[in-house]
Amino acid sequence: MKRSIIKGFLGTIFVVVALFVALLVTLSVTEYKPKAVEKLKVKQAREAKTVAPGDKITILTWNIGYGALDESADFFLDGGKKVKTADKEQTKTNMDGIVSRIKEIKPDLCFFQEADVESHRSNYVNEQAWLARGLGDVSHSFATNYKALYIPYPFPPIGPVHAGIMTTSTFSFKEAVRYALPCPYSWPESLGNLKRCIMVNRIPVEGTNKELVAVNLHLEAYDSGEGKIKQTQMLRELLQTEAKAGNYVIAGGDFNQTFSNVDVSAYPQKKGLWAPGRIESDSFSEGLSLYMDGKTPSCRSLDQPYKGADPATFQYYVIDGFIVSSNIKVKAVKTKDFGFKYTDHNPVVLKAVLKK
Numbered sequence: 001m002k003r004s005i006i007k008g009f010l011g012t013i014f015v016v017v018a019l020f021v022a023l024l025v026t027l028s029v030t031e032y033k034p035k036a037v038e039k040l041k042v043k044q045a046r047e048a049k050t051v052a053p054g055d056k057i058t059i060l061t062w063n064i065g066y067g068a069l070d071e072s073a074d075f076f077l078d079g080g081k082k083v084k085t086a087d088k089e090q091t092k093t094n095m096d097g098i099v100s101r102i103k104e105i106k107p108d109l110c111f112f113q114e115a116d117v118e119s120h121r122s123n124y125v126n127e128q129a130w131l132a133r134g135l136g137d138v139s140h141s142f143a144t145n146y147k148a149l150y151i152p153y154p155f156p157p158i159g160p161v162h163a164g165i166m167t168t169s170t171f172s173f174k175e176a177v178r179y180a181l182p183c184p185y186s187w188p189e190s191l192g193n194l195k196r197c198i199m200v201n202r203i204p205v206e207g208t209n210k211e212l213v214a215v216n217l218h219l220e221a222y223d224s225g226e227g228k229i230k231q232t233q234m235l236r237e238l239l240q241t242e243a244k245a246g247n248y249v250i251a252g253g254d255f256n257q258t259f260s261n262v263d264v265s266a267y268p269q270k271k272g273l274w275a276p277g278r279i280e281s282d283s284f285s286e287g288l289s290l291y292m293d294g295k296t297p298s299c300r301s302l303d304q305p306y307k308g309a310d311p312a313t314f315q316y317y318v319i320d321g322f323i324v325s326s327n328i329k330v331k332a333v334k335t336k337d338f339g340f341k342y343t344d345h346n347p348v349v350l351k352a353v354l355k356k
Contacts, residue, residue: 058108061216062113073085095130114218217253336349
């Protein structure tokens with residue numbers, strides 16, 4: 001009987017190991033490996049507006065938290081407990097709320113991060129299509145930055161993921177291109193991590209040979225710091241090249257870092273919680289300026305639900321913002337305080353004028 005028990009135990013271990021190896025091989029073979037540079041599909045607005053020197057424009061950046069990180073959510077990677085944070089109805093409610101708020105703002109250009117296409121975590125709601133449909137007649141493009149057949153951790157597991165960044169506009173896009181950012185993770189960690197990128201959309205500026213270069217980004221979050229540094233360096237080089245060429249440049253997104261020229265002392269870092277990196281503003285050339293709104297947090301911690309918590313003791317961050325070339329006059333940068341009702345980020349809105 002003892003031999004039978006031992007054989008059964010060893011047989012079970014063998015099956016588990018064999019299944020794990022098979023899963024690892026499958027994930028390795030199907031790992032998302034984007035090219036360094038990829039041209040993306042663009043859906044143009046039917047009645048697109050034009051933009052010219054002297055025009056006022058409104059730009060929004062918003063990490064929508066894949067429609068599932070609303071005020072009731074906490075998340076295991078940030079010290080919380082949950083993996084799946086919303087059911088399908090709640091995800092749809094959050095997406096409806098996000099769209100309605102954007103329509104109130106009426107931006108000319110939107111940068112979205114963490115938009116799911118087909119993921120278990122967001123109940124397979126196609127958020128790319130949801131935004132395009134909800135915002136009406138807009139040009140749009142999408143760049144994948146997270147794609148895995150199955151993510152087997154933690155328990156219950158994250159499961160299948162397909163997500164990315166999305167740019168929409170009332171203007172026409174000349175083109176959209178995906179630039180792969182350096183990935184700080186090696187195999188096997190890379191199998192379940194994002195393959196981050198920059199998406200560059202070019203918009204013709206009427207009456208000139210220049211372009212409005214719209215750059216959507218979502219930089220590294222959970223690395224030890226080297227990934228953020230390398231990704232920021234690549235972003236800086238791209239923006240400086242475009243600015244030197246005389247183009248109008250606006251980069252916006254979730255930097256997962258604070259800007260050194262922005263006072264964030266109102267939101268002290270609490271011990272044991274996720275901490276953002278820091279971008280030194282003087283590391284960018286004089287032709288580029290960095291903007292965040294230090295008066296209102298753009299992100300909140302996911303170590304606990306926001307609903308029912310004490311706002312006075314909560315961990316807040318200022319990590320979403322813009323980098324703008326000197327031929328654009330910035331009139332205002334404002335974080336809209338929506339109380340993290342639909343996502344763990346508040347949108348940041350920039351109002352600017354293209355200089356003549």
